[in-house]
Amino acid sequence: MNEIDILKADILDKVKKYYQLLYKNKKPFIPKKSCVNYAGRVFDENEMINLVDASLEFWLTHGRYSNKFESKFSEYLGVKYALLVNSGSSANLLAFMALTSPLLKNRAIKRGDEVITVAAGFPTTVAPIVQYGAVPVFVDVSVETLNIDITQLESAHSIKTKAVMLAHTLGNPFDIRAVKKFCDKHDLWLIEDNCDALGSKYEGNFTGTWGDIGTSSFYPPHHMTMGEGGAVYTNNKHLIKILLSMRDWGRDCWCKSGVDNTCGCRFLKQHGTLPFGYDHKYVYSHFGYNLKATDMQAAIGCAQIEKLPKFIAQRKENFDILFKGLIDLKDVFHLPQTLPQSDPSWFGFPLTLKDNVPFTRNEIVEYLEANKIQTRNLFAGNITKHPCFTVLKEGNDFRISQHLSMTNKIMCDCFWIGVYPEMSKTAIQFMIDTIRKFMRQYAIK
Template identity: 65%
Template structure:
């Protein structure tokens, strides 16, 4: 055992050396105007993530294991929620969150095919995809231009006797109006899924987003607030939803033994399930049609080191957002800039810019100019998902409702884009972004 630990220590020292030689120089390289690339997002890490990764690989457990369990415990503690469970992506987190609500264990509150779910068309596809994939009916409402979040004034218009849930994202780190949505869901006995994939670390009325609803979801893809490469999480305070989540995440099994464990219930061969033979092995009893959405322990090892950095990442995102806002706020005759609600404390994922009507230039004119000067930009994901090829090709076979004409959603699709505020951005890079935007609009004065 002592020899094993000594070898590990030597390996970890080499990992530190490798990080300092290979990766650290990239973080320390000087910023050069018109040469250095300004990405919209990126990984920020040090030797701790790499050591954890190597440590996990040396154990060679590979699948869900000790690092995964520790991450789930510490992540739940960070959010202040009872349970958090790892999955292999934020998209899988949304899939699991929605399908959890289709379990027959929920009885009269079970979402069934043909039931309706209120959501928005301006966002990332996998907030909507699980609704469609199951056979429920998405009901699309418009968004606000300054917050890019659901227009809660339209919730009552979207409500019908078939409505069972609201599933929306906190867009680019900006919390939705949680007071209104929570009251609406409570009044009408609706489920509320918070897609928190772009908003980890954001707060509303002093409490983290993601924990206000029945289920919250996170993504740990590299551009997000923290990363483990691929990966995501679902979390809840509801013990029945917790039970269903674990079953559906792990093949739909009824057994609740942890990975590598047997007979936790002490009744593995002495129970009756459905019309199976009495005493059928509980390890192979399935109470749901589930999935296999687990992560590897190596991913969780990286995530643990990232989780320690998350509070610092959050503060840096706020600082970077403030720098861009300060440099651009007097251009309000050209742009609609992001706005947070009165109770919101966003951990910004990006800085959204929407062109006002009647300008002499287009969104693409400005975006192409920035890209030509090595400043990476992004549209707001699908724009209006109803105009995407997936809806064009199979839309005739889908059932959905639209409340109003979604004018703000179309405005965002045509005239909005966003730039990064991730922790790896330096002050001089942010100043350069402001400089280039101002330089561009000056040509049209």
């Protein structure tokens, strides 16, 4: 080893010691004093060592670790292609915008075309549709699964429909078989927003891999983290070319960062009406973005993905404890239900108040929060009710198919609590006991 290698090894060894001194010994959970977070990052010295290793290389942008992560992630999911991006929201933006590419000819989504989705979810599943000028068509959801009510699909369809874009809510797979059958029947694209469902399976295959494009988020609360970060994946070799172009400024060139002339004819082609031989590295076939993540984020991801199976197993176990501990409150709450062919990798544990219970969602949520138990609403509840929709006109800018009665029910009466991997059994039992204590105020046992 030379002097640089010795110094680097010493730095990384000190990082390991730093982790052990600062983070390794976790504080015990103390009811009513310790916060029961709905989610949190779970890491050890390996993430920190990778992060410092990447920073010492100082490549910063997409590089060695990014390539390694994309390879490991696609292998894990069993898909041909995966692209690392800077967030789950960017992943959704990229997935949707790829379907507007002129390279798709008559299947390309154009302004004014319709995309079927739901209003009960996170805004960035819908935002790309609206921002492009396509028309989201909202269908209702099931209060038990919190996923799309598939009986409304046909009524939502029109001659303008080009795609379906749906999330697997809190890790619970929607009825992919039915949705995919509908898409195949009408020749529609299917985007699976898999940001809350990494590791979930449907009929034995991972969610996110059934549609034309899947997306993931690596924000700290999610199944694995890079701090910020996301991914887009597909088995379609035509779509991956478009996705890569749009992620990297819209360029026509497919050279990796720091590499020139992969095609061998950088100055030897005609592109559009540009002068013959115009530098291929500066030819743009799409109006794209720079959505790449940094190599430091990818370095964290390379350590996280090794832990992912354990994370998923722990989430399932934590969910099961909560379900068993609250199952006899089924007259008070709509407890989460799954499809027989689903195997969820849960992001959270949802509870929806049944009609005519003697308390409101805010009352129980405020009680839990006062006892240091974090809660979250089901994201937007009904996105069409939010201030961002006040400038949009129903019928022109968006359309509601039939009704959103269950969506409104969820907006008013649903909340969820955490199941993340580092949550202790003591903390989980405290959540169960606290919910039960709240119920006793209303003579509910």
